[in-house]
Amino acid sequence: MARAPTRLAPTPSSPGRAAMLGLSVLIGIFLVVVTSPHAAAAGPSLSILAPANDQVIGNGTPLIVSFAVGNFVLVQPGRVGQVASAAEGHVDLYVDGLYSRLLTRVEPVLLPLDSGPHTIRLQLVQDNGTPLSPDVSASVRVVATHGPAVGTPTITIVSPKPGPTIAHDVYFAVEVTNFTLVDSYGQPNASNEGHVQLFLNGVFNQEPRAYDLGFIVDMPDGSNTVTARLVNNDNTPLNPDASASVTIRILGAPDPTGSEQVTGGLSLILALILVVLLLRRRKAARRVSLPNEDP
Amino acid sequence: MNARIFALIVAMIGMLVASGIPASNGRGAPVPTLSIVSPTPNAVMGNGTPVAVVFAVTNFNLTEPGNGTSSPNSGHVDVFVDGALTAKASVNTIVLALPSGPHTIRLRLVTDNGSALNPDITASVAVMATRGPAGGTPGLSIVFPREGALVGTDSTLSFRVTNFVLVAPGGPAGVPNEGHVQVRLDTARYAELTDDAPLHLNLKDGPHTVTLQLVDNEGGPLNPDVSVSLHLTVQALLGRVTPFDATPYLALANLLIGLGILAAIYRKLEAH
Numbered sequence: 001m002a003r004a005p006t007r008l009a010p011t012p013s014s015p016g017r018a019a020m021l022g023l024s025v026l027i028g029i030f031l032v033v034v035t036s037p038h039a040a041a042a043g044p045s046l047s048i049l050a051p052a053n054d055q056v057i058g059n060g061t062p063l064i065v066s067f068a069v070g071n072f073v074l075v076q077p078g079r080v081g082q083v084a085s086a087a088e089g090h091v092d093l094y095v096d097g098l099y100s101r102l103l104t105r106v107e108p109v110l111l112p113l114d115s116g117p118h119t120i121r122l123q124l125v126q127d128n129g130t131p132l133s134p135d136v137s138a139s140v141r142v143v144a145t146h147g148p149a150v151g152t153p154t155i156t157i158v159s160p161k162p163g164p165t166i167a168h169d170v171y172f173a174v175e176v177t178n179f180t181l182v183d184s185y186g187q188p189n190a191s192n193e194g195h196v197q198l199f200l201n202g203v204f205n206q207e208p209r210a211y212d213l214g215f216i217v218d219m220p221d222g223s224n225t226v227t228a229r230l231v232n233n234d235n236t237p238l239n240p241d242a243s244a245s246v247t248i249r250i251l252g253a254p255d256p257t258g259s260e261q262v263t264g265g266l267s268l269i270l271a272l273i274l275v276v277l278l279l280r281r282r283k284a285a286r287r288v289s290l291p292n293e294d295p
Numbered sequence: 296m297n298a299r300i301f302a303l304i305v306a307m308i309g310m311l312v313a314s315g316i317p318a319s320n321g322r323g324a325p326v327p328t329l330s331i332v333s334p335t336p337n338a339v340m341g342n343g344t345p346v347a348v349v350f351a352v353t354n355f356n357l358t359e360p361g362n363g364t365s366s367p368n369s370g371h372v373d374v375f376v377d378g379a380l381t382a383k384a385s386v387n388t389i390v391l392a393l394p395s396g397p398h399t400i401r402l403r404l405v406t407d408n409g410s411a412l413n414p415d416i417t418a419s420v421a422v423m424a425t426r427g428p429a430g431g432t433p434g435l436s437i438v439f440p441r442e443g444a445l446v447g448t449d450s451t452l453s454f455r456v457t458n459f460v461l462v463a464p465g466g467p468a469g470v471p472n473e474g475h476v477q478v479r480l481d482t483a484r485y486a487e488l489t490d491d492a493p494l495h496l497n498l499k500d501g502p503h504t505v506t507l508q509l510v511d512n513e514g515g516p517l518n519p520d521v522s523v524s525l526h527l528t529v530q531a532l533l534g535r536v537t538p539f540d541a542t543p544y545l546a547l548a549n550l551l552i553g554l555g556i557l558a559a560i561y562r563k564l565e566a567h
């Protein structure tokens with residue numbers, strides 16, 4: 001059986017093929033160099049150095065935003081003879097999506113924030129206000145609060161002390177730690193910030209003003225338990241719950257038992273005296289009447 | 296001769312025109328412009344937070360006041376609040392703390408020595424500052440006691456306010472989301488509340504109606520009206536326990552027994 005001859009691949013032997021191979025290698029090297037990240041000119045960069053993401057800004061202090069800009073020159077927009085360039089411009093700052101600042105200097109920015117979560121976004125823009133292409137921006141989320149940034153809230157009732165009292169109108173003083181009391185007007189919740197609710201025998205009674213005394217009036221006689229609870233701005237309890245209770249016994253009208261016993265004892269003595277007198281009188285009367293009967 | 300003089304004058308005028316001397320300044324250097332980017336006109340600035348005014352200029356170099364370079368195309372911005380010079384700005388953002396009420400912020404480009412440009416270049420914006428929230432509908436509710444409750448002579452009424460900040464009366468008119476609470480007892484004015492501390496009531500026995508109403512700084516009702524009413528019945532000594540006391544009766548008995556003793560002694564003495 002005859003076998004067909006095997007066709008082998010031709011070998012580059014001609015000068016033209018060698019030139020093509022060399023050209024291909026050169027083009028490959030060129031493409032590798034062009035697409036190399038080290039070879040490309042570094043584009044503008046923007047980063048937020050502080051605060052950290054989800055950082056709690058405590059004690060009602062303004063937020064200080066620090067940022068860094070690279071490969072981009074910050075200049076005042078609208079200068080005389082200014083020509084728009086992708087390598088220079090300024091920084092636009094947005095708070096919760098609202099335009100807030102135009103920054104031309106890399107220096108910390110002071111932002112007073114209301115309590116609650118906020119998003120800060122910085123964006124590089126050209127002198128004419130148009131964003132760069134591709135967009136260069138950075139954002140950070142923070143939570144602002146009037147309370148301390150860390151710590152577990154606690155509450156203690158410092159007055160009155162447990163026990164009896166004769167007053168039906170009682171002031172209540174509380175002491176809180178790691179928590180700032182603020183008057184509620186519907187503002188968003190913020191960590192470690194809120195107000196106090198007072199409950200009388202488990203029933204809501206009042207919300208004292210921030211750092212004011214609670215004043216529960218006309219409490220019923222007997223044992224009364226008052227609970228003070230820390231709540232968020234939207235009146236929801238903290239998690240974990242922070243509350244304290246005190247039981248006071250309101251003494252009603254004075255107990256009459258003592259005076260009744262004294263007066264009753266006196267009555268008994270007087271009654272005995274009267275009985276003795278009556279008996280003696282009857283005996284004397286009998287003695288007087290007997291001699292008259294003898295004759 | 297006249298023709299030569301005329302030709303000379305025409306030539307001189309032509310040279311002047313060619314040199315640009317009689318041209319306006321606008322042909323030499325563009326006229327600066329000034330505009331306010333933020334806040335927007337009639338914006339409400341809430342929660343008493345300072346107002347950040349962002350402005351834009353063109354053909355004008357902002358420089359620190361007092362640097363000595365006086366030019367019609369460089370200088371700073373004078374900031375006027377309600378007509379009074381409040382600040383000087385050499386950067387595009389300036390933060391202003393404003394009290395509650397309507398305000399007009401006016402910016403003016405000035406040269407380094409503080410003189411206005413010619414022509415004067417200004418921009419202004421009207422804003423409203425409030426200590427209350429910038430948005431939201433005010434709300435008012437009574438949280439204690441409940442409707443129809445039976446209470447003692449002394450009682451407290453707790454209420455909640457939302458999207459509204461309580462301030463002392465007498466502030467500027469027309470400020471949104473700030474004011475105070477007017478209290479009416481049985482349709483008669485009872486109290487004005489400038490904070491959310493519980494209201495202390497001292498009422499006579501019987502049924503009563505307490506009405507709370509949010510009002511603006513001038514005491515006028517909000518639009519739409521925000522008010523809430525509560526019906527109460529007052530009963531004196533509610534919840535007091537008064538135990539039976541037999542002492543007065545025993546004392547009366549003592550008196551009668553004493554009289555009996557006296558009568559017995561008297562009869563005895565009489566018998567003697």
